[in-house]
Amino acid sequence: MRMAVSLNRWSGGWVRAFVTIGLTFALTAVLIAFSGKSPITAYEALFRGAFGSFDRAAFALNKATPYIISGIGIALCFRAGIINIGAEGQIALGGLAATWVALSWPQANVLVGIPLAFLGGAVAGALWSGVAAAIHVGRGVNEVLATLLLNFVALLLVGEALHDRLGEPGAGFPQSPLFEPNYWLSTVITGLQLHVGVIIAPLAAVGGYVLLRYTTLGFAIRVMGTSRSAATYAGFSVPWLTIRLMLMAGALAGLAGAIEVLGIHYRLIEGFSNGFGFNAVVVALLGGLHPLAIVPAGLFFGFLEAGALSMQREVGVPSSLVSVIQGLTMLFVLAALASTRQRTN
Amino acid sequence: MDTLALDFLVASLRIASPLLFGALGGILSERSGVFGVGIEGMLLAGAFGAAVGTFLSGYLTVGILASVVCGALVACVIGVVAVRYGADQMVAGLALNILVLGLTSYLLRSLVGGGQAPVIQVPLLPTWPIPLLADIPVIGPILFRQQPLTYLGLIAIVPLTLLLFRTQVGLTLRAVGENPTAAFAAGAHPNRVRFAAVVTGGAIAGLGGAVLALQQIGTFTDGMTGGRGYLVLAALIVGRWMPFSTFLACLVFGAAEVLQLHLQAWSLPFSSYTAQMLPYLIALAVLVMLGRSSRLPAAIGVPYR
DSSP states (O other): OTTHHHHTTOTTHHHHHHHHHHHHHHHHHHHHHHTTSOHHHHHHHHHHHHHSSHHHHHHHHHHHHHHHHHHHHHHHHHHTTOOOOOHHHHHHHHHHHHHHHHHHSTTOOHHHHHHHHHHHHHHHHHHHHHHHHHHHHHHOOOHHHHHHHHHHHHHHHHHHHHHTTSSOTTOSSSBOOOOOGGGSOOBSSTTSOOBTHHHHHHHHHHHHHHHHHHSHHHHHHHHHHHOHHHHHHTTOOHHHHHHHHHHHHHHHHHHHHHHHIIIIISSOBTTTTTTHHHHHHHHHHHTTTOTTTHHHHHHHHHHHHHHHHHHHHHHOOOTTHHHHHHHHHHHHHHHHHHHHHHHHO | OOHHHHHHHHHHHHHHHHHHHHHHHHHHHHHTTOOOTTHHHHHHHHHHHHHHHHHHHSOHHHHHHHHHHHHHHHHHHHIIIIIISOOOHHHHHHHHHHHHHHHHHHHIIIIIITTSOOOOOOOOOOOEEOTTGGGSTTHHHHHSEEOHHHHHHHHHHHHHHHHHHHSHHHHHHHHHHHOHHHHHHTTOOHHHHHHHHHHHHHHHHHHHHHIIIIIIISSOOTTTTTTHHHHHHHHHHHTTTOHHHHHHHHHHHHHHHHHHHTTTTTTOSSOHHHHHHHHHHHHHHHHHHHGGGSOOOTTTTOOOO
16 A cells, blocks of 8 residues: 555656666766776676677576566565565575475476476465465564565575585585486577576566456456555455465565576575565566566666676676665665655645 | 573673664664664664774774764665655665665775775774673673673663653654654654654664674675674564663574574584574564564554655
8 A cells, every 4th residue: 555556656667767777877987986997988898798799698688587577576566565575585495496396306307397396486485475475464464574584584494405405415515416407497599598587587577467457356456556445345355365466476486586596507506596586676666566667677687787797807896886776776766756656646 | 600601691792782783773763663674784884884984094983983974874865765755665775775785895895995805904892891890790791891882782772761761852753653643743743753763773773883893893894794684673573662672682682693603512403594593583473473463663664744
């Protein structure tokens, strides 16, 4: 209820997103100049690093995939006024469940194993989100606190599993053994590290859009986001809607975790998804909580991270600048959204 | 009391002291109706200010002052975005934490390191045993043989409690957190009160960063607060936004961390990960048990306009 009022009024979203990004880059340029480097040279390197070659672009697309997939679920929740920030933990548990499937049935057929691992990831994410939903709906606990606290428990559970049953003996680092190649997500184009997850992300976006725009559930989400009492009056059960949405968001986040593990690392590594869930919140907001607009927002983040690495390598500008850009973007979007609400009210 | 138990308590208080500052700052912010998700960023900014300030100036006092200033400065971001513009407080807090993480790491490299990650060493604040009192058995070593900022944190509990519950300012602050409209009708300016509470809270939380940098670690490293700000949020819930109870919660969390550090030495039957989970699980259990009656300030998270 709280913020959804404004978030549904995302008009001129493209303009706002570009102004936001422009402002962020202007401020960041000052920081770069402050450290004695030329912002233009640095941004050139950033751009080259992001788009310079097919390999770089593939790297960026892979980076964007988990942000987009979990961002869709977050956006659906936020649209209904449920501030669900539990993706961070759900992604990690999704990766854990996929790992468990891959290590339990190492010889499974590709057509059985990978869907099963995806399913495992989605179910794990949904279950964890379900815990938060149950606490929120059943006991009236603030959903942000419930999802935030459960994130940390989830991350520690992954660490526990890696130190205990799933860890690679003698690795010296908390990681699982390498999966059998039949669990490696195939690449889309031969010769590029672009895994099939990049196809799932736009599909999820279209699915989210259709759901929100053309289904009864989508209508219910929009009504609930505008006014909970209106939703109740229209005959929708707010608690039941909340549970369904949080399960859905959890499943998407878990799936994103499974894709990351099977597509990039081919093993579970402690901290493989650090910051993914929080970045997905930024992506969802930057995309104005519109499922289709989340795709370019996620791509922006993916390319930004890819570019920052080569900016550090080539120009010597620390890649921690990415966090600065992400944080600033998020704050500007939030302020812009909120000030629109102030004016329209 | 045997020395093992005594060491345990001393270590718990030591680990709890940065949390304590974060929690005292968080109480101000959350009691006024603004979620303290950004405390992680304020602690980190404080630690950065303390370490870099001390390193560049050579004076520990400059470092301590810098930690207060840095904490308050980054809290201003929350004040502007979440209070002035009324954006979602939780998400604004997360954004601040991401921003501060990047900014401190970046500034450390460009201010001191010339692009590389420098290793800066700063002297630690010495222990100040209080004459006579420090010799009292049991209590002496725990309470009166500490570093200066720990004393400050322990003492600060009293004025903060008095401020919140015995003064007009505290009444206004709590009223704004419970029902800003009514507070406005009574002549207060809810958003000014909130802004002041958030920034003051940030300054106090910044000191928590100084404790970490100048009393415990002696340097600054990227993300050195390592989620302590989120532990503080859990402590606030467990302590139900009362200064002394929240301090006790911090102490319990400190004890959980000491347990985790000594698991192998004491051959306890659970893993370090389980011990690290304890604070979050306790906070969740408290929330679940209390449910709607958890005494969360009624208007927390709700922008006033």
